[in-house]
Amino acid sequence: MYISQLEAEKLSDQQMTNLLFKDIKDNGKSGECIFVAGSSKAVLYRLPKAVQLYEEGRARKMLFSGGVVWDGNERPEAITLKKEAMGLGVPETAILTEDLSLHTKENVLASLLVLDRAFSLHHIERILVVTTFYHMRRLHLTLKTYMPHWIEYTLCPVNDKMTRPDGWFHTEIGRKRVKEECTKLIKYVKQGALLDMDVNI
Structure with missing residues (x-):
């Protein structure tokens, strides 16, 4: 069934799990x-x-x-991440930043110029994508929608405390996040802002 055919409010826990988490894995x-x-x-x-x-x-x-500059932080997300990465031993020459975007679509759009200047887009064959498990489906579809069609993606999801694939339904916060993410994903696909895809839920 295609995402555009789904109704967020009618999905069971298992269907929401499949929609966001199924087949999201690192291919190495x-x-x-x-x-x-x-x-x-x-x-x-x-x-x-x-x-x-x-x-x-x-x-x-x-x-x-x-x-985004979060409460308690003086720097945008990207600059904070750069600083922390350097503290972990990553050389500054290996780090690119984009500090204008305020949401997922803008993450992708604002990164296009950065990537083009660093690599030339036509030289990029594959990008490794890092985000939390529950956010990965939407980020992946956003990349496929707005990045050049020849680029392929390796998905490298990470767990947070509340939205693990095998336990998001055990906490109120986990339920809230997953339901909101399913709603956003379906809404944006129906609006035409994201590519549709066939999901086995």
């Missing part, structure tokens, strides 16, 4: 760049995965995307 391939979407907890959950991928030699550059 390398690429030109590690793309990290910012969030309020990106330093805690997403940064370690990005640094691990870099240290494994799976990409020679990483791009931190995000312009």
Whole structure:
């Protein structure tokens, strides 16, 4: 069934799990760049995965995307992530930043110019994508919608405390996040803002 055929309010827990988490896994391939979407907890959950991928030699550059300045922080997401990555030993020359975007679509759109200047888009064959599990489906579809069609993606999802694939339904926060994410995903696909896809739910 295609995402555009779904009604968020009618989905069961299992269907929501399948919609957001099914077949989201790292295929082990390398690429030109590690793309990290910012969030309020990106330093805690997403940064370690990005640094691990870099240290494994799976990409020679990483791009931190995000312009939101969260409460208690003086810097945009991307700049905070860069600072923390350097503190973990990643050289500044390996780090690209985009600090204008305020949401997922803008993460992708604002990163196009950064990637083109760093690589030339026609030289990019694969991007390694780092975000939380529950956000990965929407980020992946956003990349496929707005990035050049020849670029392929390796999905490198990370767990946070509340939205693990096998336990999001055990907490009120986990339920809220997953339901909101399903609603956003379906809404944006129906609006035409994201590519539709066939999902086995």
